[in-house]
Amino acid sequence: MNHAIATFAGSAASPSDFPADGLPEVAFLGRSNVGKSSLLNALAGQRGLARISSSPGCTQTVNFFRVGDEMYWADLPGYGYAKVPEAVRRSWDRLASSYLVGREPLAISVFLVDLRHEPSEGDRTLQRFLDHHAIAYLLAASKADKLGRDERGRRLRALRDGIGRRALDVIGTSSQTGEGIAQLRRAIHEQVLAFRRPKTPPNPGPTPP
Ligand code: GTP
Numbered sequence: 001m002n003h004a005i006a007t008f009a010g011s012a013a014s015p016s017d018f019p020a021d022g023l024p025e026v027a028f029l030g031r032s033n034v035g036k037s038s039l040l041n042a043l044a045g046q047r048g049l050a051r052i053s054s055s056p057g058c059t060q061t062v063n064f065f066r067v068g069d070e071m072y073w074a075d076l077p078g079y080g081y082a083k084v085p086e087a088v089r090r091s092w093d094r095l096a097s098s099y100l101v102g103r104e105p106l107a108i109s110v111f112l113v114d115l116r117h118e119p120s121e122g123d124r125t126l127q128r129f130l131d132h133h134a135i136a137y138l139l140a141a142s143k144a145d146k147l148g149r150d151e152r153g154r155r156l157r158a159l160r161d162g163i164g165r166r167a168l169d170v171i172g173t174s175s176q177t178g179e180g181i182a183q184l185r186r187a188i189h190e191q192v193l194a195f196r197r198p199k200t201p202p203n204p205g206p207t208p209p
């Protein structure tokens with residue numbers, strides 16, 4: 001896939017701010033600090049596209065990026081950050097589910113988990129939520145650079161048999177070394193193409209004699 005230029009297309013604090021032009025969308029989901037914004041920058045090959053922060057809870061709105069004329073990327077607020085007040089946490093959950101459930105242009109989601117750690121309770125809740133609503137996703141296991149080769153393979157197998165068993169693919173990624181980024185980019189592109197392909201028209205039934 002060639003590098004279309006990605007540009008910031010706006011922050012949405014409520015559904016009325018979501019894009020309305022029907023271009024396919026790719027959602028990036030995962031716990032706070034897992035590396036969603038970093039992954040967007042790596043996929044785009046543009047360092048300063050999405051804001052990255054070492055303090056969790058940096059992204060609090062759904063941030064949209066337009067990738068050429070092909071798609072939008074939606075950077076969703078992360079969950080599981082203990083220090084946010086309960087009311088703020090609830091409004092994030094509401095915003096994320098109001099985006100995900102029944103979002104027609106949503107072609108595919110990218111669900112990030114940290115390759116180094118066991119999935120958190122929040123990760124498991126999200127997995128059940130996605131499966132319940134039949135939302136298709138690729139599992140990106142982030143920060144692969146932080147593990148040695150053997151440990152990486154072992155953890156990826158555990159994810160494939162565990163939280164990623166219903167994912168369309170499970171890919172180890174590193175936004176720092178670029179590992180897995182081309183593979184993930186291809187997988188996203190494939191899903192967006194399949195989504196855009198015109199659906200076969202309904203069978204008109206037997207033609208009258
Ligand atoms: P929120 O916006 O709070 O939900 O976080 P986020 O998921 O967008 O995470 P972000 O991309 O801001 O990254 C969080 C921290 O993890 C930053 O300090 C990044 O530099 C670091 N980080 C992200 N991806 C990687 C990676 O692949 N490898 C390593 N070593 N660090 C990473």
Ligand code: MG
Pocket residue numbers: 036037038051052058059075
């Ligand atoms: Mg972020």
